[in-house]
Amino acid sequence: MIDTVLENKRCDIIVFLAGDSDLNMTEARFCIEKSDSVIAYKNDIPEIVGCGTFRLWGKNRDKADVYLYVSSAARMFGAGTMLLKALMNDQKANALKFISTKVETNHLKSLEFFQKAGFEPWYTEVIFCHNGIRQPENNLIFRNYQPEYFEQYVDAIRNSFYELRRSNDFQPYYCCEPDRAKQEELERNKDNIFVLFQDEKFVASVTINDNFIEDVFVAPDYQGKGIGKEMMCFAVNKVIDSANSPAKLSAIKWNSRALCLYQSVGFELSKTIHYLRLFQ
Known part of the structure; x- marks a missing residue:
């Protein structure tokens, strides 16, 4: 019943x-x-x-x-x-437009159930948990987010995540709408958002909420220079110093470069989640 x-x-x-x-x-x-x-x-x-x-x-x-x-x-x-x-x-x-669901890898029968019901594979999320080993210190100087950084922050995060969102059909392909609601959201969380500037140009950012690391990105012009790894070392050490639980983060399996980066600073695979969707 x-x-x-x-x-x-x-x-x-x-x-x-x-x-x-x-x-x-x-x-x-x-x-x-x-x-x-x-x-x-x-x-x-x-x-x-x-x-x-x-x-x-x-x-x-x-x-x-x-x-x-x-x-x-x-x-x-x-x-x-x-x-x-x-x-x-x-x-x-x-x-x-569509209905989605998620199934962990260890529930293969559930995966088969939804596929038989017409759901199609969409994307795969991987959850990482850190091994607790402190990472090398570096000379990067991070600041907390401030309202005057809004335009630079939004421009950088939208361009950084565009290809990932387009390739996995996360609509809209440009995230982080530059509107008042987003502005207020960032201001409320400013103590947890850390940004990096070089010569007063926006370079990178990471958000740390308790022990969860998220919104990790490097502006396109600064990618490929090792900044991402140094920023992750900073974030991991920040969690070790302030949280009671190991650092965690999630990533899209499609982003193989990010997965390698996270593993290089001590993150280990915790679980894999498959997302499926059914178009109406």
């Missing part, structure tokens, strides 16, 4: 996922609370043995992510198929 889960009842699904799936409590809460629709699959007792979520995203909310989980004891009885069908029949699924 499939039921729509009201917002005030979603805590039951969070507890179910945290206790039965690979998600921890924080991940389960994020998955459920950020979803536009949540459905549950119950057995005859009735108890929750599966669930599905539907989350709209994109500037125009014209794309969606789906997440499915069925308890191992309830699999092979069509529960996953029924959950997916119910999500796809949701009125929110109408007029979407």
